[in-house]
Amino acid sequence: MKQIVELTINGDPQSLAVEGHRSLLDTLREEAGLTGTKKGCDVGDCGACTVIVDGQPVNACLMLAVEAQGRNVETVEGMQQSIDILHPLQDAFMRHGASQCGFCTPGILMMARKLIEENPDPSDDEIRFGLSGNICRCTGYTKIFDAVRSAAAEIRAVRAQEETV
Amino acid sequence: MRRFAYHEPKTLEEASRLLVDLGENAHVLAGGTDLFVEIRERLRDVSDVVNIKNIPGMTDITWDPAVGLTFGALVTARQLETLPGVQRTYPNFAEALRLLASIQVRNRATVVGNLCRASPSADTIPPLIADGAIIHIYTPKGMRRMPLAEFFTGPGRTRLERGDIATGIVIPAPAPDSGRIYLKHGRRKAMELATVGVAVSLDRDGDTCTNARIALGAVGPTVLRASAAEALLKGRKITDELIAQVGAQAMAECTPISNVRASAEYRRSMVGVLTRRAVKTAMEATQ
Ligand SMILES: Cc1cc2nc3c(=O)[nH]c(=O)nc-3n(C[C@@H](O)[C@@H](O)[C@H](O)COP(=O)(O)OP(=O)(O)OC[C@H]3O[C@@H](n4cnc5c(N)ncnc54)[C@H](O)[C@@H]3O)c2cc1C
Ligand code: FES
Ligand code: FES
Numbered sequence: 255m256k257q258i259v260e261l262t263i264n265g266d267p268q269s270l271a272v273e274g275h276r277s278l279l280d281t282l283r284e285e286a287g288l289t290g291t292k293k294g295c296d297v298g299d300c301g302a303c304t305v306i307v308d309g310q311p312v313n314a315c316l317m318l319a320v321e322a323q324g325r326n327v328e329t330v331e332g333m334q335q336s337i338d339i340l341h342p343l344q345d346a347f348m349r350h351g352a353s354q355c356g357f358c359t360p361g362i363l364m365m366a367r368k369l370i371e372e373n374p375d376p377s378d379d380e381i382r383f384g385l386s387g388n389i390c391r392c393t394g395y396t397k398i399f400d401a402v403r404s405a406a407a408e409i410r411a412v413r414a415q416e417e418t419v
Numbered sequence: 420m421r422r423f424a425y426h427e428p429k430t431l432e433e434a435s436r437l438l439v440d441l442g443e444n445a446h447v448l449a450g451g452t453d454l455f456v457e458i459r460e461r462l463r464d465v466s467d468v469v470n471i472k473n474i475p476g477m478t479d480i481t482w483d484p485a486v487g488l489t490f491g492a493l494v495t496a497r498q499l500e501t502l503p504g505v506q507r508t509y510p511n512f513a514e515a516l517r518l519l520a521s522i523q524v525r526n527r528a529t530v531v532g533n534l535c536r537a538s539p540s541a542d543t544i545p546p547l548i549a550d551g552a553i554i555h556i557y558t559p560k561g562m563r564r565m566p567l568a569e570f571f572t573g574p575g576r577t578r579l580e581r582g583d584i585a586t587g588i589v590i591p592a593p594a595p596d597s598g599r600i601y602l603k604h605g606r607r608k609a610m611e612l613a614t615v616g617v618a619v620s621l622d623r624d625g626d627t628c629t630n631a632r633i634a635l636g637a638v639g640p641t642v643l644r645a646s647a648a649e650a651l652l653k654g655r656k657i658t659d660e661l662i663a664q665v666g667a668q669a670m671a672e673c674t675p676i677s678n679v680r681a682s683a684e685y686r687r688s689m690v691g692v693l694t695r696r697a698v699k700t701a702m703e704a705t706q
């Protein structure tokens with residue numbers, strides 16, 4: 255039996271008809287048509303499905319769509335400010351070659367965004383700790399960490415500038 | 420995901436009645452980080468999922484110097500991990516939380532769910548047993564409470580009966596002069612189940628240990644208490660020689676098996692190493 259789930263996705267209020275057993279991940283990809291969020295393992299191991307629900311990063315594969323009733327869900331599609339302005343993290347990932355096949359990238363971007371919001375100047379250990387639930391099979395992580403460090407620096411610089419204006 | 424019927428009871432009575440009426444394939448859903456994995460991997464037959472997250476009264480975290488730390492069944496691992504008071508007062512528990520899965524998982528996973536799943540390698544069980552935690556349980560006949568050390572009956576098995584719902588945990592306040600530690604040993608640092616986990620909590624008077632609790636994870640059908648090793652410590656001045664004896668006793672008390680993560684021999688010798696290290700650190704820890 256389908257239920258109506260009302261939630262906000264990337265700022266847009268939506269109402270989706272879903273069955274009780276459907277995961278938030280499948281619902282985002284199929285019912286909402288947002289295929290940026292990836293399904294790597296479907297059991298919480300890889301982090302490819304990371305989305306932010308009410309401000310907290312979670313594995314969308316380990317949550318039911320009906321559990322998102324009334325909540326605010328953010329996915330990688332909502333990350334860039336406009337069609338031609340990327341988020342500093344997205345930009346840094348491109349510059350540093352931090353994405354190869356790209357399958358892990360949306361999840362890592364969401365996780366890294368949250369990490370930098372909470373801790374604008376993370377140490378290498380803090381970046382590793384923050385991203386330890388995201389697996390990348392291609393890059394060897396070095397370029398990912400470089401990109402996160404560089405985006406964090408850029409975000410700090412922009413903030414410092416805003417504060418002096 | 421395989422199909423199941425989904426229920427959202429609003430009270431403990433309603434949830435409990437549903438679990439009784441729907442029978443053995445109805446399961447409580449808290450964070451879902453075990454339940455959904457078991458459904459996907461076909462480890463569990465599930466006809467009905469009973470989400471307890473809309474039941475009021477199980478989200479509080481309170482601290483009282485006389486009682487200790489109390490938290491409800493819906494409190495997540497990440498909420499507790501990020502509380503400075505938990506890091507200060509229960510560094511053993513905080514460490515277990517930090518090392519459990521990933522931030523994404525800990526944002527959903529409840530501590531009470533970690534206990535109810537009753538895995539011998541669950542990270543929160545050893546420190547909570549070593550600190551003498553009490554679990555509170557709603558049963559159709561009324562509320563019960565029991566020491567966590569008595570809650571587990573086997574791998575994946577607890578004293579919960581059909582219709583019972585664990586509602587929260589109390590960790591007693593530590594004695595003024597005491598030390599506590601949890602050491603998790605795995606093949607890698609992150610996203611790894613414990614090969615061996617050792618928790619030691621002890622009360623001190625100078626360099627004498629006045630009381631000790633040792634809990635060993637992943638080396639038996641449940642997390643085990645090393646009672647004979649604890650007895651060796653009680654009332655004794657701590658020396659290197661005594662610490663060596665305690666380590667050997669803990670090795671004798673554990674009952675590990677061999678599996679993909681490690682052999683029984685390796686686990687047993689790590690129990691010795693980690694117990695020695697944990698006792699030494701807990702004696703020196705200043706809190
Ligand atoms: C990728 C990944 C890595 C992990 N790594 C670790 C790790 O390193 N260490 C570790 O210890 N664990 C690990 N876990 C497991 C850990 O996330 C779970 O044990 C979690 O704590 C369970 O809590 P939950 O709220 O998600 O429970 P759920 O999955 O909702 O429930 C777990 C079980 O307990 C029952 N239950 C839950 N709450 C109650 C209640 N209040 N009353 C009665 N029954 C209840 C459910 O019916 C179910 O049988 C990992 C999980 C994943 C997905
Ligand atoms: S798809 Fe969700 S963690 Fe891998
Ligand atoms: S870029 Fe391929 S998995 Fe990370």
